[in-house]
Amino acid sequence: MEEVDRILIHSLRQTGTEIGEDVESVKQFSSELIVEAVVRCLRVIDPSLGNGLSPTLPPGMSARFRLGMSLAQACQDLGYKGEIGYQTFLYSSEPEIRSLLMFLVEKLPRASAEASDQPAGKSALLQKAIAAQIRAQLAMPWVPPTCRLPLLRQTQSAGVNGSFHSQALSLPHAPGIGKPPVKEAADYHRDFLLPVTAQPSQHASVPASLLERHALDLSAAQEWENEWNSQGLLTRLTPEGYRSRKRARLQKRIEEQLRAAAQPRQNAQHPTRSGTDLAELLNSFGGANAGGSVLAKGTRFTHTEKFTFTQEPEKSAREMAAAVSAMPSSRQSEEDLLAQQQDELQGLQTQLQQLSLRMEEVDGDMKQLSVSIAQISDELKQRELSNSEKEDTVRVKKQTIDLLPDAENNLAKLQTLVESSAKRVVSLAAQWEKHRAPLIEERRRLKELCSNRELESSRKLSEIKDLHDKIRQSADDAKKKEGLYKQLITEFENLPKDVSRSAYTQRILEIVGNIRKQKEEITKILSDTKDLQKEINSLTGKLDRTFAVTDELVFKDAKKDESVRKSYKYLAALHENCTQLIQTIEDTGTIMREIRDLEEQIETENGKKTVSNLEKILEDYKAIRQENSALAVKIREA
Template structure:
């Protein structure tokens, strides 16, 4: 069990349990350490169950009992089939705790298990916790402050939040008389439109932003240094100001040109629509002077169209009749039993093909995932050592089975030999008894030997019975010794002493509560 305990302690350290270095087996676990290990394993297996579980025992006995019952219920909810109660955690026995910890370690998710060559301790656990918190915050998508729900506000909180303001693009100095022209294309705002501000379409604004981004010179060149004189600085600023004014005027002219082009396009669209309407009206007006002849021509066209429609309908009927017959014939075939069976078989085959493709995709994904996990696993010596140790244990178990089988076969052979000798002895005694009894009627010496023979046979039977009773007693002694060892391993005496101490503590708590009730 030493190897099993080492593996369990290593796994418990991986999930964050603070196991002291001097503890090397489950037998040395205290109640506090058992509770902490179980709670941390449950937190990794199912975080929803561990929301109300604490990693330490409270001082009060009634609270300890409640913690033990809640832990037992949580373990049963996870799927533990053994018997559990508060006594498992407060008055623990080594076999029960070992089986419970083995179950919890087996239930741990594989992705949360770390490799055995990585260091363990408080610092490593703290680093993993910080990394997990950072990863969780990075996984949350960023949202603007105005679009965040209360939950997002908690997860995306910053020290200082500045609201995002939208300002319209205004050029008041370079656009003379163009405000009226562009008011129609201005975007809607939340408040009233500002006077003296000219609004432009979205294309013009984007082109202005691109031009400003491409043509503005770097401003950092105008920052004066300690070696420049004030005159040079003023001269550079004047030159930069003139250049910026020139660029600004060019941008204003480009914006005006773009606005004019936009308006011209809209006018061209409206003119094209009006021209189409004018052409229609012009054709109708041209037909008015000779209205009678035009009406006759239109009637002739309508009659010709009607005749053409009737001719097409007759042709369609000629083609439609054989198609309808073919449709009915196929429908009758489909409604027959054979066709229905074949159709059901085809549907079942299609369903099987679909299920098989889905299973193949799932298995392929699982195969890829397992291959990536295998590639990510480190090829360290500890894994090979564990594998070698497991193989040695398996070989030892095989040897023990062979020895047990050999002992059982020897025992069966001895039992057969004993049975044969017993039967032979009984038959020999019966024959001897008969012969001696015949002669005992005639001779006094033979009569005495007959008595000695009967006494010898009875004493041998008693001796055999005594040996059998001795073997039975020895087996019972061995069973009792094993039970004593088991009880010693369960720490029965220590648990009884702890139960008595807890009972006294509960009585003291009850007495103090009763005193408080009387005082109240």
């Protein structure tokens, strides 16, 4: 056990546990040291379990009980199968603590296990303590300043807070694999593009801008990967071909949207149908003057303007004359001038309102006219279709009427023509059957080949997807292993170089040699015990057989001679006494074994420190009663 305790103590020191130099076995561990060792091991094995636990025992007994229960639950979560509870840490026994520490040391990561072979220096312990403290502070959640406890006020200082304000960044990008770089873009990036730190208007916006740009790049890459895996692979195109097709579709959709947006304006500017009928229809509605062209080119506003101002030329002339006559003379005062201007402004506003109303009316009339034009054009198309059908019918009837005067000859010609057509159809059908059979076979073969190719392509597509998943998984594993490799290289460089493993190797070999010798001795003792048991069994059988033969011979002679009868009685008494002696020896051996077992149990119970644990329990009980009484006094005072 001494070698096991030394290995455990060495491993615990490597995890950052402060164990004194005078401690040489687990028996010397106190409750504070046990709690610290378990918490350090939990932090190394699983930081999520150990970072929330304190490595020091709190002063209050209730807090100690809670900490002990938390440690027991954490060890059970790791997979510890032994009996464990708060009493394991507060009222510990040597075997339980040894088995628990051995379990935790075996659960340590490989890097920590390899590092445990190296001696712990003060600088290494200081660096590990600093790293553990930084990890603990990073794992602690952020709390607003008004809700912080004194411990959080020490670790989370209220620094200068700034708003998250980001700006768009311009970054140089590669043209793509196999494409030459554009000279103008390269010159711009080299000569005119500002650095990333100088592009935002404020220096405090640089981190926010970089974070947002990085998030945009990651989301774009993730979206492209999802789209390629879900839709791109099914098209059986290359990524460049899929992008070009998607770009062409987007351009076509934009062009269609632009055409659809510009269509009403074009229809308003260029009527779809022109002619004398349309001109007469518009003239009948009074939509144009006698001297103007109805279908002249121009916008809706120009037509409306002409329509409005041509109907009231006299009124506009009168208003202009009134305005000229109403111009103020030099003798009028400024107030009269302002009043006239206000009147003139009101008149112009009323005129503008009237013009806007007239424009709205003209707009409504134009819409009605466009609807009526569409209806007329539809009716015209339908009539043209009906006229073409009627013309075909009339042409057939005319040809039939022309053939009526010579009906017999025409019927004979028609009959011969029908017969020749039938024969030709039969011959064509026979020829078609000749060509049809190989074509059907060829079609079936091609169809089967196509289905096989589709199955093969679908299988290859699934294989490609699996390969993509494997490649992605391998890339992630490679990144993780590369990060782990860099971390291990850094730790290896930080380790002291003057360490020799020969002493530990020699100690391990000695332990293995002692175990081998003990195993050989145990095997030898077992073989000797088996031999003795066999010898005892053979002697017992021989004794029983000898007694049976002797008993039979003496019993025959005892019937005849009195002296032989006494000898037979002595023989039976001797056999019974020897049997009792053998049974006594066996009972003595059994009692000796029970005595040894009881002595081992006594040693085990002495190792559990039952008396000292009972004293501690009594002291803790008194402390809890004092705490409860103090709390009761506070409650009464409150």
